[in-house]
Amino acid sequence: MQRPRPGLYFIFATLALDVFGIGLVVPILPKLVEQIAGGGFEHASYVFGWLVGVYSLMQLLFAPLLGNLSDRFGRRAVILFSLFGSGLDYFLLAWAPSLVWLFVGRVISGISGANFSAAAAYIADISPPEKRAANFGIIGAAAGIGFVFGPALGGWLGHYGLRLPFIAAGCLTLLNWLYGFLILPESLNPKNQRAFSLRRSNPVGALLSLRRHPLVLGLSLCYFLNSLAQQVYPAIWVLYTDYRFGWGPRQTGLSLALVGLMAVIVQGGLTRRIIPYLGERRSVIIGFSIMSVALVGYGLVPWGWMAYCIIVLGSLSGIAMPAVQGLISRTVADNEQGGMQGSLTALQSVAGAIGPPAATAVFAYFISPAAPAIIPGAPFFFSSLLIVAAGAAALRSFRVNSEHAESADSSSERL
Numbered sequence: 001m002q003r004p005r006p007g008l009y010f011i012f013a014t015l016a017l018d019v020f021g022i023g024l025v026v027p028i029l030p031k032l033v034e035q036i037a038g039g040g041f042e043h044a045s046y047v048f049g050w051l052v053g054v055y056s057l058m059q060l061l062f063a064p065l066l067g068n069l070s071d072r073f074g075r076r077a078v079i080l081f082s083l084f085g086s087g088l089d090y091f092l093l094a095w096a097p098s099l100v101w102l103f104v105g106r107v108i109s110g111i112s113g114a115n116f117s118a119a120a121a122y123i124a125d126i127s128p129p130e131k132r133a134a135n136f137g138i139i140g141a142a143a144g145i146g147f148v149f150g151p152a153l154g155g156w157l158g159h160y161g162l163r164l165p166f167i168a169a170g171c172l173t174l175l176n177w178l179y180g181f182l183i184l185p186e187s188l189n190p191k192n193q194r195a196f197s198l199r200r201s202n203p204v205g206a207l208l209s210l211r212r213h214p215l216v217l218g219l220s221l222c223y224f225l226n227s228l229a230q231q232v233y234p235a236i237w238v239l240y241t242d243y244r245f246g247w248g249p250r251q252t253g254l255s256l257a258l259v260g261l262m263a264v265i266v267q268g269g270l271t272r273r274i275i276p277y278l279g280e281r282r283s284v285i286i287g288f289s290i291m292s293v294a295l296v297g298y299g300l301v302p303w304g305w306m307a308y309c310i311i312v313l314g315s316l317s318g319i320a321m322p323a324v325q326g327l328i329s330r331t332v333a334d335n336e337q338g339g340m341q342g343s344l345t346a347l348q349s350v351a352g353a354i355g356p357p358a359a360t361a362v363f364a365y366f367i368s369p370a371a372p373a374i375i376p377g378a379p380f381f382f383s384s385l386l387i388v389a390a391g392a393a394a395l396r397s398f399r400v401n402s403e404h405a406e407s408a409d410s411s412s413e414r415l
């Protein structure tokens with residue numbers, strides 16, 4: 001099937017804006033909370049933590065629902081509905097008069113942001129099975145773009161007014177919605193529509209549905225462990241680089257911009273060449289190996305400039321997750337793509353809810369007098385172990401899947 005280019009560009013823009021909106025909030029939301037709530041920085045930090053948790057919780061609850069709705073009614077309707085809701089929500093946040101309205105806005109943001117599952121299913125729909133892993137790299141590239149420009153624009157506009165970044169994000173999101181409303185084609189073939197299932201549309205049912213495919217179950221564990229390990233970056237990167245290297249906002253911003261730029265280069269371009277050359281399974285193992293070594297490097301690096309080198313080299317690990325998603329997507333039926341992506345997004349939301357508190361707790365302990373030794377890089381070492389476990393789970397899934405395939409072939413021959 002010929003790939004509808006306008007649709008692919010639109011999905012790229014949608015995913016970039018999702019991450020852009022998250023990044024845009026990072027520099028200004030804590031100050032806005034402090035301004036509205038009062039009580040000083042300590043109280044504002046506590047409230048901000050709950051705002052972040054509410055966002056992840058909503059994604060956990062609604063990603064499976066939106067994914068399954070997209071399997072029933074099509075990707076276009078779900079994506080456009082979520083985009084329109086996100087656009088209006090930014091304006092709600094811009095004029096929120098109290099903490100209650102801020103929480104209402106973050107609830108809506110989390111629900112709308114769960115459109116990731118429908119967007120990923122759209123990519124699966126328009127990609128031939130052998131090219132899905134490479135095309136899933138667009139997710140990382142879009143996240144990189146949003147991660148580069150979101151915090152930068154949020155910080156710059158926030159200098160002129162704490163509410164201004166929300167207005168800018170709302171305008172951009174609604175413009176993207178209008179573009180999609182006018183040009184976005186439906187990607188789901190009518191014959192692949194599936195009856196809506198409430199059992200698969202809740203987080204518990206969505207996660208339990210992963211058991212039906214041995215390969216998917218193992219790779220979903222990889223997906224979760226990788227997502228959990230990646231939470232170390234948003235949780236402690238600023239704290240760690242300040243503690244180890246004395247970095248301020250400028251150096252931190254430059255390093256995060258480089259992370260986003262390398263994500264665009266690797267996942268937006270190189271994955272299309274590397275994954276077909278290596279194959280999906282080898283790409284998973286090689287990507288996880290590079291990631292594990294890079295995480296250890298971050299924990300050991302003695303000078304700040306070396307962290308930039310690790311960012312560049314470690315970015316090659318970005319081939320792993322598109323390959324994992326490609327393998328999962330090829331394993332399930334065409335009428336289950338939305339539900340499957342919803343399940344994966346739910347796993348990512350669980351990781352987003354428990355990962356940051358765990359990483360910051362490990363970091364705080366190992367720089368405290370109570371620790372047996374001062375090891376500020378301990379969270380990176382722990383995340384590296386999680387990636388090793390993800391690689392082991394992948395290898396086991398590949399072996400189990402091969403045994404199932406051989407068993408099926410033997411049964412066919414006997415028949």
